[in-house]
Amino acid sequence: AQSVTQPDIHITVSEGASLELRCNYSYGATPYLFWYVQSPGQGLQLLLKYFSGDTLVQGIKGFEAEFKRSQSSFNLRKPSVHWSDAAEYFCAVGPRGGASKLTFGTGTRLQVTL
Amino acid sequence: NAGVTQTPKFQVLKTGQSMTLQCAQDMNHEYMSWYRQDPGMGLRLIHYSVGAGITDQGEVPNGYNVSRSTTEDFPLRLLSAAPSQTSVYFCASSDGPNYGYTFGSGTRLTVV
Numbered sequence: 001a002q003s004v005t006q007p008d009i010h011i012t013v014s015e016g017a018s019l020e021l022r023c024n025y026s027y028g029a030t031p032y033l034f035w036y037v038q039s040p041g042q043g044l045q046l047l048l049k050y051f052s053g054d055t056l057v058q059g060i061k062g063f064e065a066e067f068k069r070s071q072s073s074f075n076l077r078k079p080s081v082h083w084s085d086a087a088e089y090f091c092a093v094g095p096r097g098g099a100s101k102l103t104f105g106t107g108t109r110l111q112v113t114l
Numbered sequence: 115n116a117g118v119t120q121t122p123k124f125q126v127l128k129t130g131q132s133m134t135l136q137c138a139q140d141m142n143h144e145y146m147s148w149y150r151q152d153p154g155m156g157l158r159l160i161h162y163s164v165g166a167g168i169t170d171q172g173e174v175p176n177g178y179n180v181s182r183s184t185t186e187d188f189p190l191r192l193l194s195a196a197p198s199q200t201s202v203y204f205c206a207s208s209d210g211p212n213y214g215y216t217f218g219s220g221t222r223l224t225v226v
Contacts, residue, residue, distance in 0.1 A: 009154075032212075049214050090157065
């Protein structure tokens, strides 16, 4: 069965600093990969997705993620964090052609200090 | 454009009561799903649908029923509420397997 691991439950960074959120997956083949963000009391918003091709994908709000097949990872990055980026971030995987069945990680809560 | 609309936003039920969580989308999406979110567990798939008249079980379907009579609506029914069903429920829709999901703002359910 597929699984997603987000090893960092909580991360604190200073505004303007760079950010990397880790995501590792276990899957039989290369899945579809997603990052979502959830602000307090809100639903989830899609940041970016990877299906195939260029392993570095760009998303909204200045985020990017890199797919590394050899490491089964899909880490999310941002060069300079803004206070408004404070939220919870979820990595998710889905089978190719069956992305109706997403498996989510447990999330990483990002705190931004001024 | 309303996107995915969930009602109610908050609900308190007594053990054994039944209720329906409503979900409607106005984007003509074929794929719709229900997830529950519990602290430290991420989101877990309850049921999903790939089109009107087609539904299937996800990871945690016990105690829940769904139906999809129209493209727009995907209600989630709790047959006999239990405290273990206290959670935040999210409905989501998608244009297909190559697209990400659009999520509703959630329903916070407490079963006492």
